[in-house]
Amino acid sequence: MKKHIIYLLLCSFLFAACKKKEDVSKPILGLEGDTWPKGPIDEWLYNTFTKPYNIQVKYRWDASELALDKRLVPPYEDKIQPLMEVVRKAWIDVYSKEAGEPFIRKFCPKQYVLVGSPEYNTNGTITLGQAEGGIKVTLFRVNEFSNTDRDITKRVLKTIHHEFAHILHQNIMYPPEFKLITPSVYTSSWNQLSDDAARLLGCITPYASSAVDEDFVEMVAVMLTEGKANYEAIVNTIPNPAAIASIRAKENIVVTYFKQVYNINFDSLQNSTQVALNSFAPFKFRHIIGPGKIYSSININPARLTGLSADFNTRWAAAKTGLAAVGAANRVLDSMKLVVTGEQTIVATFMYRNQAGVNFTASFTYTMNPDANGVTMLTLTTKDGNASVVEPGLVSITTNYLAAFPFKLDYYTGYPKTGTPEQYAGLLNQTTPAAYMIGLLGK
Incomplete structure (x- = not known):
């Protein structure tokens, strides 16, 4: 027992000897928040957002603003001003023009938090943006942003208008009739739907089918960012009259809601948004044609179509004669279509019949490499079995036309027809x- 007491006393002397007096007067780094010297971008953000609208734009890393269970990265500093220029011109300025600056000051979120990466979710989706209580909006994927890329700019702008529409309906709710239009379609499996599948259900996007509030704000965001012509094209290409009627009913409620509740002319707001978007990333026809886009094909039937050039009609007549002469088989050329299958590929498919009236197709694949103005040569790369057989009869179009001139793929008049x-x-x-x-x- 005596030995144990001596041992314990010895240990206590050793610990006492090792004990050092701590200086508790020094502040712990970061405990009171990190600080940085303000630079030009901070001054620009303050003068553009904070001073006139009381909006704080937070881009320096602060984990307390974000989900702690997500792996996220801060934004690149050189992306901040280009992105926030779009926020200002294509959201703040358009609403200020249509509803007045007091409106935007009253309803705008008081904080924007910018994150470099997307936020990945457990269901395989990613979060592009989120609004919290009408006060804070978080924008993700900032590091991918380019204000000259229309697809990227439109995606960011759609997120901004989506989140702001949430703020508006959280302030004054949209009419309850909206919830009755497609009450049975809302599903937690929305991420398994394609755009086309969602539209067949009467929802403008897959995410619109996730919940009725999301349906409402997606209608607002899509109508604004697509613009009148492209929105009309999306709706009119839905092969289901009932689905079209559902979307038209939702559209009508959106337009009426904005006018009756906030005295905003939605058509004018839509036009102003497009003007602003075009000032950064002008519309190009390639944005709406191709896989997963509004259109994918151009269908040419000279027997039913007026407005074809005399030159092409002459070439078509030569192709009809030439096809009939191949093997003396008297095949009949009916029509053709161009299908954009990728950014650099287009397929010309000819529809024809044999003497027995059996239908056949012949497909020729061309590569294209459009320049900044959308002008490209077409280079024939592959052809299917039927094309190899009938090609000698179609050279007036396949070789002497499609592969012979520089072309621009575009609307006939350079812009869509209205009405x-x-x-x-x-x-x-x-x-x-x-x-x-x-x-x-x-399609």
Whole structure:
């Protein structure tokens, strides 16, 4: 026992000897928040957002603002001003123009938090933005932003208008009739739907089918960021009249809600948004044609289509004669279509019949490499079995036309027609403008 007491006393002396007096007067780094010297971007943000609208833009890393169970990264500093320029011109300025600055001061969120990466979710989706209680909006994927890329800029702008529409309906709720239009379609499995599948259900996007509030704000965001012509094209290409009627009913409630509740002319707001978007990333026809886009094909049937160039009609007549002569088989050429299958590929498919009236197709695949103005040559790369057989009869189009001139893929008049679901586009000959070919746009 005595030995144990001596041992314990010895240990106590050792610990006492090792004990050091701590200086508790020094502050712990970061405990009171990190500080940075303000630079030009901070001054610009203050003068553009904080001073006139009382909006704080937070881009320096602060984990307390974000989900602690997510792996996120801060934004690149050189992305901040280009992105926030879009926020100012295509959201704040357009609402200020249509509803007045007091409106935007009253309803704007008081904080924007910018995050470099997307926020990945356990269901395989990613979060692009979120609004919290009408006070704070968080924007993700900032490091991918380019204000000259229309697809990226439109995606960010759609997120901004989506979140602001949440703030508006949280202030004054949209009419309850909206909830009755497609009450049975809302699902937690929305991420398994394609755009086309969601639209067949009467929802403008897959996310719109996740909940009725999301349906409302997605309608607002899509109508504003697509613009009148593209929105009309989206709706008019839905192959289901009942689905179209549902979306039109939702559209009507949105337009009426903005006018009756906030005295905002939605058509004017839509036009102003497009003007602002075009000032950063002008519309190009390639934005709406191709896989997963509004259109994918241009359908040419000279027997039913007026407005084709005399040059193309002459070439078509030669192709009809030439196809009939191949093997003396008297095949009949009916129509053709151009299908944009990728950013650099387009397929020309010819529809024809044999003497027995059996239908066949022949497909020729071309590569294209559009320049900044959308002008490209077409280079024939592959052809299917039928195309190899009938090609000698179609050279007036496949070789002497499609592969012979620089073309621009565009609307026939350079812009969509208003007031009609039928839209025409084609290959506009850049060497001989009068030698164009056009057709009806389709899925």
